[in-house]
Amino acid sequence: MKKVWKFLSSMKFAIILLIVLAAACSLGSFIQQGKSYEYYASEYGEQVGALIIALSLNDAFHSWWFILINGFLCFNLTFCNLIRLPELIERTKSAAEIPDFSTVSGETDNPEGAMKRLGMPSPRKLDDGRLISSKNRAGLWGAWVCHLGILLIIIGFGLGQSVKQEFTAYGVAGQTRALGDTGLNLTIDDFQVLLREDDTVEQYVADITVCNPENGECRSATISVNNPADLFGMRFYQNSTGWAARVNITKDGEPLQSEVLCAGEYIPIADKPELIVSLTAFYPDYTSSGGRPATASGNLNNPAYLYQVYYMGEILGMNILYGDEPLTIDEYEVRFTEPQSYTLIAVKRDPFTPLALLGGLVVTLGLFLAFYLQPKRVWAVKNGESWTLFGECRKGGVLFTDAFLRAINQGDKNDAAS
Amino acid sequence: MLQAENFLFTAAMLCYFGAMIAYFVFVAVKNDKISTLAVAIQCAGFVLHTAALVCRGIGAGRLPLTNQYEFATSFAWGLCLVSLIFIFRFRFRILGAFAAPVIFLIIGYAAMQSKDVKELMPALQSGWLGFHVSTAIIAYGAFGVSFVISIIFLLRDKMRAQGFLDSHIPDREKLDMISYRSCALGILFLTFTIVTGAIWAERAWGSYWSWDPKETWSLVTWITYAIYLHLRIRRGWQGRSAAIFAVAGFICVMFTYVGVNTLLPGLHSYK
Ligand code: HEM
Numbered sequence: 001m002k003k004v005w006k007f008l009s010s011m012k013f014a015i016i017l018l019i020v021l022a023a024a025c026s027l028g029s030f031i032q033q034g035k036s037y038e039y040y041a042s043e044y045g046e047q048v049g050a051l052i053i054a055l056s057l058n059d060a061f062h063s064w065w066f067i068l069i070n071g072f073l074c075f076n077l078t079f080c081n082l083i084r085l086p087e088l089i090e091r092t093k094s095a096a097e098i099p100d101f102s103t104v105s106g107e108t109d110n111p112e113g114a115m116k117r118l119g120m121p122s123p124r125k126l127d128d129g130r131l132i133s134s135k136n137r138a139g140l141w142g143a144w145v146c147h148l149g150i151l152l153i154i155i156g157f158g159l160g161q162s163v164k165q166e167f168t169a170y171g172v173a174g175q176t177r178a179l180g181d182t183g184l185n186l187t188i189d190d191f192q193v194l195l196r197e198d199d200t201v202e203q204y205v206a207d208i209t210v211c212n213p214e215n216g217e218c219r220s221a222t223i224s225v226n227n228p229a230d231l232f233g234m235r236f237y238q239n240s241t242g243w244a245a246r247v248n249i250t251k252d253g254e255p256l257q258s259e260v261l262c263a264g265e266y267i268p269i270a271d272k273p274e275l276i277v278s279l280t281a282f283y284p285d286y287t288s289s290g291g292r293p294a295t296a297s298g299n300l301n302n303p304a305y306l307y308q309v310y311y312m313g314e315i316l317g318m319n320i321l322y323g324d325e326p327l328t329i330d331e332y333e334v335r336f337t338e339p340q341s342y343t344l345i346a347v348k349r350d351p352f353t354p355l356a357l358l359g360g361l362v363v364t365l366g367l368f369l370a371f372y373l374q375p376k377r378v379w380a381v382k383n384g385e386s387w388t389l390f391g392e393c394r395k396g397g398v399l400f401t402d403a404f405l406r407a408i409n410q411g412d413k414n415d416a417a418s
Numbered sequence: 419m420l421q422a423e424n425f426l427f428t429a430a431m432l433c434y435f436g437a438m439i440a441y442f443v444f445v446a447v448k449n450d451k452i453s454t455l456a457v458a459i460q461c462a463g464f465v466l467h468t469a470a471l472v473c474r475g476i477g478a479g480r481l482p483l484t485n486q487y488e489f490a491t492s493f494a495w496g497l498c499l500v501s502l503i504f505i506f507r508f509r510f511r512i513l514g515a516f517a518a519p520v521i522f523l524i525i526g527y528a529a530m531q532s533k534d535v536k537e538l539m540p541a542l543q544s545g546w547l548g549f550h551v552s553t554a555i556i557a558y559g560a561f562g563v564s565f566v567i568s569i570i571f572l573l574r575d576k577m578r579a580q581g582f583l584d585s586h587i588p589d590r591e592k593l594d595m596i597s598y599r600s601c602a603l604g605i606l607f608l609t610f611t612i613v614t615g616a617i618w619a620e621r622a623w624g625s626y627w628s629w630d631p632k633e634t635w636s637l638v639t640w641i642t643y644a645i646y647l648h649l650r651i652r653r654g655w656q657g658r659s660a661a662i663f664a665v666a667g668f669i670c671v672m673f674t675y676v677g678v679n680t681l682l683p684g685l686h687s688y689k
Contacts, residue, residue: 011648011651011652012652014648015645015648015649015652018641018644018645018648019645021641022638022641022642022645025634025635025637025638025641026634026635026638028629028634029629029631029634029635029638029678033629061629157627166624196537198537200536200537200539201539201540202537202540203540203543204540224540225540225541225543225622226540226541226543226544226618226621226622227621228621228624235624237622237623237624239623239624346623346624348624348625353620353626356616356626356627357613357616357617357626360609360612360613360616361613363609363613364606364609364610364613367602367605367606367609368606370602371602371603371605371606372602372606396595397591397594397595397598398589398591398592398595399592399595399596399599402592
């Protein structure tokens, strides 16, 4: 049992987990995610397709085994860090003590000068006359802090995945929509697509108001791409856009209905609900490309509406209307007008995002400590007329050894010159 | 401005080509003076290249970091910067002989991309983009250098026979340390890249991590280098196997950079 425990919190297991995790991630990127069995069967053959579904490789990043790997990683990181904590505290405290081993040593007449050349702070003198200088103790904590940060990221991300809420709402200026099951209403006060001189889109800007109908509390904000707003504990994003148009329906020449439809929406005829008209697509600058309808630009040069008509669930017809050309169905006349942009607004709530962000910053800090604050100790022992200088910097390897020996030799040269 | 950029870019590319030839001559005729010349040409190329990027930045009115051309030329610039730092800091001129061809290759790739200055789509108009891409350039440059050093490490025994090279290539232990220093720089900056990318994605799309292939592969790269770090500190695993992981890491870097866009075409690419 103890052996198993030891293995589970060992670095060897960490390396295995990391290799498995990297393999899992790359598998998840090579296999298209979120498709059905039919897709994989036609792409890879029936057997592989069945295997992909059985192993949840079609949703690899949310599968039980992916979560399991991360669970093990959390366990491993937690215990690795807990086990190493006492020793780390001990080592940090012993900053000013002379270590019982050195990685390099040499003779010098001027230990303080050599320490200075090595970039060490001025040394402390111990009671027995020895000198010690210590630097970058914080660097001891690098790996520990980095591992803590990874833990925070995995926990923050995992919790976020399980509690986060996401909605979308779309519409044109003036429309109000319910926001999922939050009980709140979202009104689009205005929506504008700002164009540059060359007709490319500079920005999509929506003015929105969110209201709680129960107490009448309302908050407004302006959102654009890259500039979301926080209202009622949720974050509102200007996500994307599409075309909408007003559909006007008359019966025997008398106005019957007038409503704005976004492309893809449909409307039942008010006094004959089994008859349905949909605005399937809209082309602001209609052209036909290879027999398929398309748009030449985003400008309203040649507006065209692709409509479909259904009766009792059966499709009756489908065609294109140019400009405000009418469509006649028995006594009804349908006309699309006022093409305009609608906005798609995404609404998200993930209270654990700050935790994951904190984790990211902690990892960065840990890596900086681990790589750029190498703990070093240099001490000197009087040896007759001269001194023996010792150095300890486990991370520095030969680079530290070289620098150490150079610092000593340079001193000798300086002395010889003077 | 963009004309000046064009001229400076071409001049820089020629310098890198010249530096590459000079490094090769240095290795062939084993004359130290030629290595000084090679480093000088590389430095000149770097200065011209920097000027080209500044001109482009002024001409476009933004950081030159947004399309394939701009990223490729900046990547070559970052690799040149980091390799010069390591050449000077570790007195390691022969590094240039291996780095210069890679720099030339990348800037050549840049030269084949469209140089048109396009206005930015709204999602790319973010201050985070500047941080995200500029940290990626340093990270990629550092990984490129560690790749080159690891290759030297792995080939060192074969090159041993030649006494001249031996005196110019540091010993195994030192190569391992220098490679570690550049991997460390790369990992730190890759972490910056991922964190700033996540912050940007959260602001632009509402989700800081969505397992997009590019995101996933930057994570795979990050994990590969984490494995490298841990292998290095395990006794008996230093050196060869760590060097192999540093090479694998750079293959991941290149895959994240070009492979994801071209080899995984079915998936959506948001850049
Ligand atoms: C399950 C996960 C992990 C475990 C159990 C683990 C364990 C360890 C251990 C025991 C050390 C030795 C520290 C020392 O000697 O000072 C270490 C070092 C380190 N680990 Fe991890 N590690 C894990 C994951 C990671 C990951 C994902 C990273 C990401 C980059 C990472 C980054 C580091 C760094 C930077 C060091 C210091 C290496 C150096 O400075 O050369 N670790 N880790």
